Amino acid sequence: MKRKLTMFLTLFFLGIGIISAQTQVRGIVVDDAGEPVIGATIQVKGTAQGTVTDIDGNFTLPAPANGTLVISYVGYRTQEVAVTANPRVVLVQDTELLDEVVVTALGIRRERKALGYAVQDVSSESLQRTGSADLAKSLQGKVSGIDIKSTSGMPGASSQIVIRGARSFTGDNTPLYVIDGMPIASTAAYSTGSSVTGSDISNRALDINPNDIESINILKGQAAAALYGLRASNGVVIITTKSGKGVAKGKPVISVNQTTSFEQVSRTPDYQQTWAQGIDRNYSPNSSMAWGPKISDLPNNPTYGGNVANSRNGNDATKYKGMYFVPQREKAGLDPWVLPQVYNNWDEYYQTGITSTSGVNLSQATDKGNFSFGLGYTDQEGIALNTGMNRINAKAAAETQLSDHFTLGFSANYAITDIDKLSGANDGSLAGVLGAPSSYDLKGIPFHIPGDPYTQIYYRSLTFDNPYWVAKNNTFNEKTNRFFGNGYLQYATKLTEAMSLDVKYQLGLDNYTTHYQDIFGYGSKGAKGEINNYGITRSAYNSLVTAVLDWHINDDFRLNALVGNEINHITRKSYDQYGTEFNFGGWNHVNNANTVTASESQSRERTVGFFTNLELSWQNMLYLGVTGRNDIASTMPRDNRSFFYPSTSLSFIVSELSAIKEIDWITFAKLRTSYAEVGQAGTYLNNYYSKPAYGGGFWTSDPILYPVGGVNSYISYDVLYDPNLKPQNTKSYEFGATLQLFDNRLGFDYTFSKQNVKDQIFAVPLAGSTGASSLVMNGGSVHTDVHEFVLNATPVKTKDFSWDINLNLSKIINMVDELAPGVESIFLGGFVTPQVRAGIGNTYPVIYGTQYKKNEKGQILVDEDPSSPSYGMPMAGDPGVLGEVTPDFLLGGTNVFTYKNISLAATLEWKNGGSMYSGSNGLLDLYGLSQRTEDRESTFIFDGYKADGSKNDIARGGKTDLGAYQTLYSDVLSNIDEYYIYGNSFVKLRELSVKYFFPKSVLPKLDLSLNLFARNLLLWTELPNLDPESSQGNNNMAGGFERFSLPQASSYGVGLNVVF
């Protein structure tokens, strides 16, 4: 005590002494390009005195004449200069990027070079270049080893990130999302199941406002993520949101941004424009087909033509010469006689979508802490009628230094998301947009009878609704309210000179409620409609305590040890109200439904984890990391709940070897390796009874709905649970190398990783003869070999101009080695055939369905029976695997050109290989709409073989065989699923942006930048007519299956960013 007092007094008087000898320093801080550095911190060494540079890089500060100034700025090397009256400080950019600190598991900050595994980060700058409202979409092409599947260009469309292939057949393969240290839900609350009916369901990563993100780190491998235990197997996306931390102390920083973009449907199919609605070359005004007569011949139709005397024209062939009679126009009260015409129903339907994103953020840092407050608003109107999204994001974060040892802080986020969607596949809202014959005026003919809005007028039977009627009467909506955030208290102390202890307790909450409405209005499909209201409230609480001991043992060794405990507790409550048969139109409410059923579901789960992390480093050359975590999961069966997972990693900085250190052009070289075991828990329940359900099969709605006449029944549920369930186990190892050359102008990073996943938990399909459909048990294994390659280069760098390249190449081989005994494959989604499934010996997943009948050589055989209508045409063979969904490789590349205040960035993505079931393409042929069905008059020889091995020479079609094309496309090929399989390789210009920073000389008081951009410009694809990235499903079948799926959009926009 006495000593302290002495020190204090000494300092006090010394201080007075210093003050008495002060000079006023007026200096300027510039960067190596001579541009002023704004907000650089200037501190008098050894004191708390300091200031920041102003907008012109100038600063004024009283300082002792013999003192030293410390000038620091993020991204630049900290400099010390002796006090002079007018110093000019040139800050040098910190090119040693590899000394940069990255956030790893549980928020542990580590030097990048110490990591024995691959992590990749994406800057906020790169994320926000094109103002996408969806985080996953803005990551496309920017990270290696990950596959991002987006399903459509609809507002709020689901998209998922899969890192290094799939580990689970039917479960979740998407990574854990951690925002500011708090794990949050990112997956959809409901799976779209087989994805053949209903609408898409957004995944909850959508609630994250990309504008709030400061940085994203992706922990790709299991070793990187192992500290997260049971949730680590799919990798982790660590998001750090903007806070006041990075802001220069002193005055508040306000940033405002506004982005507006315009969306257009990304592709228009090529339609034939010669043939009218009908079949067998006959005009048939209610047919879904376009196998009718030539459009120009419609006036000559005996029943509907104006050139022929018939009952419709009062047997007067002169009155409506050159015209024909359209019954739908008559129904609509219009003049039914029209001139034949070709309509582009696709382009006429789609509108220009508008996305507007506004954000404002206020941040300030003080000596005692910092805070940040942000608001964001996204308003999106889709390219399809009556679709859109509104999202409001609010966030606040603050941190305050309570004392020398204690820090208190919080981060809170609130999001309101409201999405209007449409449905796909068998409920295809836009089936008629794709499928309307060119002769039918879909937009021009009213969609309902005058005075009766609920009786549709349509060109075909009401298996599907008229898309214009859909926009007025059907509703697919989801509304989410979400809060997530955490508060923390941190205690840091130095135990000795070389040892420090850091203890942190964090309590987080992630709570959301989503209400969904799927309404087929009164009159839908010619019936009385139905309504489904359902929703879920999910709350997750996360308690996390960590203690970190950092010990510089001696000059060579340093130990960093962490122990901790995490409790994650989740409760869910969901409801479902289903009503059928509205009494009358205009009131699409459950109270207007004649039959209503309801159900609810509640569940709780908890995971308790104890973990440790040890890191030992030697000099700056060797870094060893070891982690261990024991998880106890409530969702597993009794006495089978506790699991331990270890990992270890080693990083060796080769460039620290003296022999290599001498080589000039090698800036940095590192070898790394790691091994990890992680698990994934399943959900175990005791076998139970449930109310029988009668959906599926031929039924579009439940034919039997309990209670039947007030009577209920319960039968043994057909999914059973194995009481010996254990978690599925992933063992993975990883090797990697990083090489930085020529002063970081050229860098390579390569990673090979192998994952062996055993004991997958899934509902193993049982033989029906067991009386049950599936057993939730362990079964099956997959392995994944992943090659990731990253290249960074700066080919040109001058004072004014620089060119930066970033390339990401991923090759992911994901093989199914084994399924449960006796099981050959498992169904992931789709129809009876075709379907998406996992099959032994195939990559995951594959498309399965009816193949062409082929000979031993694999050549397609044709029907040689002259009496058969399909003579000379292919035949349906056995079902089999038709194609693999996984691409051979993915290559993403970004080029950034910077010239003075202008930067141009372009991100391209090339997906090579992989295939999909394109139901829409097949149907365009079946209906006789596609351009390939334009020629119906010449002869053709189908490209196939005869049974004797000779090439098919049977000519069909021509003047004497006019129905042959219709038979081929409409009857023969339509029954062969293989015909619907297309390669969907593509090259897309994901992003193109030009950003202009207004120079300081023009606007000295603020930072202003203007950004012009375009997104999702398709350059080339193997898939005809449609965008290869529109598909069904928010689950593991996504990307491989399409049928009346909603289209993708291209967008063009402008963004403005102001900081003052």
Add this chain to the structure above:
Amino acid sequence: MKKNIIKSFLLTGLILFNISCSENLMDDLNKNVNDPENMSTRLILTDLMTSTAFSVTGSDLAFYSSVYIEHNVGIYNQSYNAEIRSNEPTSSTTYNNSWNALYSNLRNLKIVIEKCSEGGEEEGNFHNLGIAQILTAYNLAILTDLMGDVPWSEALQPGIIFTPVIDSQEDIYSNIFTFLNEGIENLSKETTFPLLGTQDFIYGGNAASISKWIKFGNGLKARYTMRLSAKTPKYDDVITFASSSFTNKSEEAKFVYNGTTSISPFYKFFTDRNYFGASKSLNEKLISRNDPRDEVFFKPAPGQSAIEFAPNGLPSQVQNRYGISAITTNTAPTYLMSYHELEFLKAEAYARKGAASLTLARESLKKAIVAAFTKPNIGFTVADAEDYFNTSVAGRLTSPEAALQEIMVQKYLAFYEEEAIEAYNDYRRLTAMGNNFIQLSNPLNSNKFPHRFTYGSSDVTTNENVRSAYGDGSYVYTEKVWWAGGSR
């Protein structure tokens, strides 16, 4: 001091551990509050009746049977493929839903039987036991009648036996009779357990329902005894069993739909799929005998003014062109066993016994025709039916052989369309017995008549025993089931 800190740390950890994750607590957290883990048999049986009627007898199997037996013509999609014998008849996915429904019913029935048997929770609940046994026999018979040799002795043990072996139809049939005999015996016992009441969707669950279930059991014994006629004809047994069965329409085993929360399967198939056209060959059969039902069986497709009949085997694949069934309504019942079927069985047995019982055969046939004509969705009066019998039918019953043919043709017509499975079974049995009474006109039948239905894909893909028996599915065109003269 340090030790205390460590101690308190450990203690805190221990407390934290106990309050956060003890096994009991975790059990409690994982408790399924949404679904019951146990159930009384009265609440299980209800759906077994529903599922037997709707999923097994009433829908997919009946739809395909009605195509093969030419009650309907498949004019679109799957039904069209079945009509033109492309893919559907040989594919293991075609009947998979029904296959699974059958075994699901059988497993739940096994649960009911175990609960009501010795040592079970409801030991002594003889009536529920008997009903479960009769429904087991019924489901099992449909399964083997359509699919032939199927897994049975090792079936229904999920998680224990993953790949049940296939048993012979002959053995399964002996099991069917055992279930029926035991079921009738148990229903005849006294029990202290309450009646099913409204949980009994077939007979209403009142005191009188028990005797009706017994009659249903006896009726099934008659049906299945007749089924084996090509193997072991026992016509006296058929008559004996039939005589202990239904005496009038009110006793027949049928499932009635309310039209809102339960919808007749053929009606639902029409509204949801619209895959059927009116059968040309059926129409021709009716016209050739001047049958008044020709007027009530069919109607034009929506939007059409006249009925165009679909040519069997050769329709165009087009909807809303061919005529459709006019007896399809949202409340049309599913017959598990109709009173007219019972009288037809009797009539056939009498006719097969020869001239001595021809009069009895006539009587039964008349009762059968009256019952069939007065079905609610047919709507003729008793007088209409009797008039028809006297003018169009009676004259044909000149000899036992002629009577036999007329009985079987009348049965075929009466079974339109809700009893298509039995019509299909009869056709195959008659063919095996050399009685080509029913002429089908699908030209593809020359080498592609489906003699059976394929196994379900859930077994073909997971059970090697079934997979090898299934092969590529083409066996359906060549191999008859055991009772129809085949070997498996």
